[in-house]
Amino acid sequence: MILHDFLPSGNGYKIRLLCACLGLKVSLKEYDITKGETRTDEFLALSPNGKIPVLELDNGEVLSESNAILLYLAEKHQSPLLPSDxxxxxxxxxxxxxxxxxxxxxxxxxxxxxxxxxxxxxxxxxxxxxxxxxxxxxxxxxxxxxxxxxxxxxxxxxxxxxxxxxxxxxxxxxxxxxxxxxxxxxxxxxxxxxxxxxxxxxx
Ligand SMILES: N[C@@H](CCC(=O)N[C@@H](CS)C(=O)NCC(=O)O)C(=O)O
Incomplete structure (x- = not known):
């Protein structure tokens, strides 16, 4: 998995912290949002909203919105961080x-x-x-x-x-x-x- 991210971002950190908790390996591709690096044609083709975090799965699927990514990862890995009740x-x-x-x-x-x-x-x-x-x-x-x-x-x-x-x-x-x-x-x-x-x- 590749996490498209900007290190000071709390939204990106949510995903890094969850990956650490679940023991998941994720490689980081960093962007400087203060320089418009998420507004390039290349990034917009990946994620039209032009914002990090974006999680690129090994099968090429692309997920955006930090809290949607948290839910996806917790559900996929059947983590008790997502209660079943x-x-x-x-x-x-x-x-x-x-x-x-x-x-x-x-x-x-x-x-x-x-x-x-x-x-x-x-x-x-x-x-x-x-x-x-x-x-x-x-x-x-x-x-x-x-x-x-x-x-x-x-x-x-x-x-x-x-x-x-x-x-x-x-x-x-x-x-x-x-x-x-x-x-x-x-x-x-x-x-x-x-x-x-x-x-x-x-x-
Ligand atoms: N609701 C989104 C917010 C994402 C967001 O605001 N990302 C900011 C950094 S924290 C960003 O990429 N801004 C760059 C831009 O808008 O050009 C989420 O939770 O993922």
Whole structure:
């Protein structure tokens, strides 16, 4: 398998972290998204959405959207990270959809704007509301994690892999303070202590 990726991306890191957890071998093809390297004809022919991560399977099939790739890999390898119980599965889907709508636009996008010199006057205007919503997202996670080790009860799941990716680097950019969310901090340490853990910068 080839993972088309950009190393600082949390969306790409979700896939690298899951592959590490499942012991899957994946080779990395890196792109610099700040230089438009995912907008070339060659990349668009691979994935018309022009965004990483993209997973190219050994049979030539191409998958995009980080959370769809997580679900594909977990299901293919019958991982307990994807619960079989339907209610637990619905809880997992809830976190994956919530991540894309309520977490990623406020935490990942803001981190990118502030760490990659990507601010514009329009983004400056959007920033206060994004930060307020990002803090609300972190608070929801903190409240959930007050009573449980992981996001869905006491067993680690794809929801944790998915949300760990951008949560653990939320402070990059200088607008979020993780010490305001002690249960999230404890959860980050728990994930970092797993035997299969790899950091975001590891190829
Ligand atoms: N919803 C998508 C978001 C993917 C995405 O936003 N990728 C960014 C990097 S994290 C990207 O490739 N941006 C480059 C561009 O849009 O040109 C996912 O979860 O995979």
């Amino acid at each position: 339907l209610i637990q599965k619905a809880a997992l889907y809830k976190w994956l959809f919530w991540e894309q709508y309520s977490h990623e636009p406020n935490i990942a996008a803001v981190r990118f704007w502030l760490t990659h010199n990507a601010m514009t006057p329009l983004k400056e205007q959007m920033l206060p509301e994004r930060i307020q919503q990002g803090n609300a997202a972190l608070q929801l996670m903190d409240d959930t994690l007050r009573h449980h080790t992981f996001l869905i009860g006491d067993a680690i799941s794809l929801a944790d892999i998915c949300l760990f990716a951008y949560t653990h680097v939320a402070e990059e950019g200088g607008v979020y303070t993780l010490s305001d969310f002690p249960n999230v901090q404890r959860w980050i340490k728990t994930i970092e202590s797993q035997s299969w853990f790899i950091p975001i910068s590891q190829r």
